[in-house]
Amino acid sequence: MNWTDERVEKLTKLWADGLSASQIAAQLGGVSRNAVIGKVHRLNLPGRAKSGGQSSVRTKRTTAAPRAPAYAGRNAAQTTRTVSRSSGGAALKQDVEAVAVEDLDTRPMEDVVVPISRRLTLVELSERTCKWPIGDPLLEDFHFCGNDSGDASPYCSYHAKLAFQPSSERRRAR
DNA sequence: CCCTGATTCGC
DNA sequence: GCGAATCAGG
Numbered sequence: 203m204n205w206t207d208e209r210v211e212k213l214t215k216l217w218a219d220g221l222s223a224s225q226i227a228a229q230l231g232g233v234s235r236n237a238v239i240g241k242v243h244r245l246n247l248p249g250r251a252k253s254g255g256q257s258s259v260r261t262k263r264t265t266a267a268p269r270a271p272a273y274a275g276r277n278a279a280q281t282t283r284t285v286s287r288s289s290g291g292a293a294l295k296q297d298v299e300a301v302a303v304e305d306l307d308t309r310p311m312e313d314v315v316v317p318i319s320r321r322l323t324l325v326e327l328s329e330r331t332c333k334w335p336i337g338d339p340l341l342e343d344f345h346f347c348g349n350d351s352g353d354a355s356p357y358c359s360y361h362a363k364l365a366f367q368p369s370s371e372r373r374r375a376r
Numbered sequence: 377c378c379c380t381g382a383t384t385c386g387c
Numbered sequence: 388g389c390g391a392a393t394c395a396g397g
Contacts, residue, residue: 222380222381223380224379224380235380235381239380239381239382240383242381243382249381250381250382328378330378350378
């Protein structure tokens with residue numbers, strides 16, 4: 203891939219916005235983070251203030267920002283899916299709680315607070331990043347949580363609590 | 377190990 | 388000019 207004016211422009215902008223080289227590479231596509239860094243140097247763009255690593259500025263959430271629902275609205279639509287298998291006797295009949303967060307008339311876990319998200323885009327997700335979607339996919343600021351997902355889980359510990367609620371105990375608790 | 381940017385150097 | 392390899396660091 204070559205550095206078209208458009209791509210250079212985007213690179214410059216994103217770099218100025220403080221995104222990391224790898225994140226920029228992911229958004230540009232077709233280039234490695236090394237390519238991005240190399241280009242940045244060649245363009246004489248100001249490098250990062252201190253040669254600090256990932257602990258630098260990152261997601262700067264000013265103040266008030268109740269990162270609450272984000273999912274509430276549209277999710278309430280496709281919440282509980284009841285699958286009934288009426289086969290012969292009265293054997294199988296179970297309802298499966300589909301990936302739901304907070305359903306219609308709910309009260310359970312509303313207390314699960316998710317810290318901050320890394321605002322990753324689809325292409326930036328890796329095996330260890332939380333794949334919990336945030337925002338409206340149709341909007342520009344749509345992103346994924348991106349926090350560490352432990353190792354074998356698709357979500358970070360916080361979103362995992364929201365996603366995998368033990369159905370049995372939930373019913374009981376209600 | 378994950379990630380970060382910085383530099384080098386063959387292409 | 389480009390970017391993989393490498394280095395240095397959190």
